[in-house]
Amino acid sequence: MDTSLLSGAEEDSDVRIHWTLLLSVAAMLLSAVPAGAYYFEWIGPYVTGDWTTATNWWNCETQQYGVPGANDTAAIGHGMVQIGIADVDVGSLIIGPQAHVYLIDGYTLTIHGPDPSTLDGWLEFRGVGVGGSAGHQGCRRVSYLHLAQDVTIHGSGGIVGHDCAGTYYARGVITSATLQGGPAELTLSRDDPWDERPSILGYVRIAAPLNNGGIVGVEGNQRDVLTLTTNAKTSTSDGTWRAAGNGTLSVGVAVSGGAEWIAAEDGALEINAACTSLSGGVLLDGASMEVNQNFSTLGEFEADSTNGDVTIEVAPGRTLHCGAG
């Protein structure tokens, strides 16, 4: 018997055992790493690739494929990322200059973050053309955009769901949003009565509004209410809707058709330009209203102090006129 061969086989077996042990230890070490808080880069196709495909993402820290999770940062430098197979929860999302993320109707993009007041968890849209970047396929509406963090849109602006004319659509809740750069307007909508009511919990600032005025409107088949539920403080300039601080809604321009009600259940409603097309009316429920320009609505006006005092301030020379007649 050639013992040298046997010996060699035993050595090979030992090497395999050693490698197996090493791999096991490595696997144990890897599994001991806390999940999340990783930085993932999109390496998927330039043309549509789905978020949930692991080989479309590269974990820059573990050097492995994988899908970013609720504590991770997902960076998309270029390409088109579709959310159309499953809902997505991500810690932070950075969309690069030639990237686009869009949602197929019925799916939800939720962006988490430890603290809305920090930069963590920001959603950034940078340099995405309002009319659609190269390869942009049509104009899709956001299914559900649930933002737990501030949203900043830089450059020429852009967000999934725009209608190719600079209107941003979202259903659901926006905590805070800043639309700056290109002409923009924001419309919150609700198509079905069982959907969550559109609401802004923080502030919405539109730096470059369309048609001489940024518009925060509410549309939908139902009689929607744009609700402000936080303590609010708003400032307005340049004919824009600008709610800054803790959630007051400021109306600086005539509201486009379809906007029916403006409700301030807390905080303040500030009217800075004539606004006559609120067919539903204005509800002040323990809130305040400041009128700096002539304002009238044919809809219902209700100042209800059941849940707190209502204060209405009308600037010198201005008039607030509400109701039929």
Next chain:
Amino acid sequence: MRLLEAKRAALVLGCCATLAGAAVYTWTGGGADDDWDTCGNWTPHLTPCYPCDADEDATIPASLGGYDVGLITGEIKDLTVQGDATFGAAGGTYAPTMTGDTITITGGQAGTTVIVTDGATLDTQGC
């Protein structure tokens, strides 16, 4: 308290049943209290002595220091506020709602501040 409210409701119904026609009432605040349904708070002295009908208008004029107005639950045609005013609840009422076809608040020369308090509500029905 409930008896008082019931009496007040009956008084309001009685008043509104009078249907005195279109009239314009102006607040003077000259009554013994600040309640809407106190005759001495309005001019001219009509019957009924305070606005409480869907054909009647009420005006709260501008005044140094503003007026306190205790609302009752009722319906008028148009309410015009020309100066600072605080609308609360009239004595014996709970969460009253004054409803009008229109509510107009004019800023005047110095601006106007209207406060609604005590659970009271100013309301218009809209179109």
